[in-house]
Amino acid sequence: MVRLPRAIRRSTDSGHSSSRGWSDRTRLIPLVLAALLATTMTTLSEPGSKAQQATPGALSTNSAISPVEAASAWLREQQDASGGFIGFSGEPDPGTTTDAVMALYAAQQRDPAAASLNAALDYLAREENGAAYARTGPGQAAKVALAAVTGGRDPRDFAGLDLVAAMTAPLATPVPDGVPGIYGDDLYDHALVLIALTAAGEAIPDRAWEPVRVAQGEDGGWAFDGSTTPGAADSNTTALVIQALVAAGYGDDPMVDGALAFLSTLQAPDGGFAYGPADPIIADANSTALVLQALLAAGQDAALPEWGNAPLALALFQTPSGGLRYMAADEEPNLLATVQAIPAMEGLSLPVVQVCADGDAPEGCIELEPAA
Numbered sequence: 001m002v003r004l005p006r007a008i009r010r011s012t013d014s015g016h017s018s019s020r021g022w023s024d025r026t027r028l029i030p031l032v033l034a035a036l037l038a039t040t041m042t043t044l045s046e047p048g049s050k051a052q053q054a055t056p057g058a059l060s061t062n063s064a065i066s067p068v069e070a071a072s073a074w075l076r077e078q079q080d081a082s083g084g085f086i087g088f089s090g091e092p093d094p095g096t097t098t099d100a101v102m103a104l105y106a107a108q109q110r111d112p113a114a115a116s117l118n119a120a121l122d123y124l125a126r127e128e129n130g131a132a133y134a135r136t137g138p139g140q141a142a143k144v145a146l147a148a149v150t151g152g153r154d155p156r157d158f159a160g161l162d163l164v165a166a167m168t169a170p171l172a173t174p175v176p177d178g179v180p181g182i183y184g185d186d187l188y189d190h191a192l193v194l195i196a197l198t199a200a201g202e203a204i205p206d207r208a209w210e211p212v213r214v215a216q217g218e219d220g221g222w223a224f225d226g227s228t229t230p231g232a233a234d235s236n237t238t239a240l241v242i243q244a245l246v247a248a249g250y251g252d253d254p255m256v257d258g259a260l261a262f263l264s265t266l267q268a269p270d271g272g273f274a275y276g277p278a279d280p281i282i283a284d285a286n287s288t289a290l291v292l293q294a295l296l297a298a299g300q301d302a303a304l305p306e307w308g309n310a311p312l313a314l315a316l317f318q319t320p321s322g323g324l325r326y327m328a329a330d331e332e333p334n335l336l337a338t339v340q341a342i343p344a345m346e347g348l349s350l351p352v353v354q355v356c357a358d359g360d361a362p363e364g365c366i367e368l369e370p371a372a
Helices: 024-039 041-045 050-054 067-077 094-107 114-125 127-134 138-150 163-168 187-199 206-215 235-247 254-264 285-297 310-315 335-345
Strands: none
Touching: 067 094, 067 335, 094 114, 094 127, 094 138, 094 335, 114 127, 114 138, 127 138, 127 163, 138 163, 138 187, 163 187, 187 206, 187 235, 206 235, 235 254, 235 285, 254 285, 285 310, 285 335, 310 335
8 A cells, every 4th residue: 555645645842942933034935936936937938848848837927916825715715614624535624624724824914814714723623623633643633733823722722622632642552663752653743743842832852852863864864654764764754853843943953954965865857846765756746845844944045946946846836726736747736735835835834833932932923812
């Protein structure tokens, strides 16, 4: 059975500081993105252009709205009457909806969609949706916690559940041959939990970083299952671990440099990023978005040629409808690709926000609403 990339399937130590405010460089990402799209339209229209071949039907820059607005508008059209967003089953899905909440929040400066965002949060706040999903594992609880914090809700009392306790609880049935000492059933889940703990203003115990150090491969990357076998590491897990390290105040850890070097090996000829090593390397929107978020978190200039101009590479997955395709060869937009891409297009890494705390609170932090 082929195991799909986690981004497609589901998607602090108190002595360290973290800042979730937008840097000056990050604030410019959406503006630069629109400008880059405009300046490349001539190239895209030239016969034989590699970019044209790789990205059929890219969003026209003649549109009166920005790429982020177009993606958000398309996303809102996919919302079910329940407030949820459709998953692989064809039914409203809490996991997909958590990603949609963060995408809608990221886009709100360009596409105010408070009604859609609140409806999605209300869907998750119902116990049969958010709590039921969170109870299936720490990684799932972390996703709901991230959505709750993004909406200003208390992750310790959301949908009738303490999400902080749920995402740090040991697995009832540990995964055979799993990575010792992690939250969840794989390293991707573990990184999600670390990010969600930071978002919730919770301290991460030192012991939680040991599995991260042990599981880093010689190439600098991490594999979702913790394997250190050469060639096992993937861009999705590696990008998520980078964001966890930076969010918790470990952005200067040597692990980050090694991980960035690994990500550079997964850059496709068209500038996007692939899930894992392959011949040839073929980029996908989800992996490109996650790598772009990791680059932003690590303070890299993702628009440089050495990173394949990642913002533009991601934008070229956008379809005329506004939604993003998963692979360049696809014609139709993909919901999961779109929700993954919007925060990256808007220049936000994970967590997109975190709760305000006493003292040195991060810029743009969220004040929690009292639980209903």
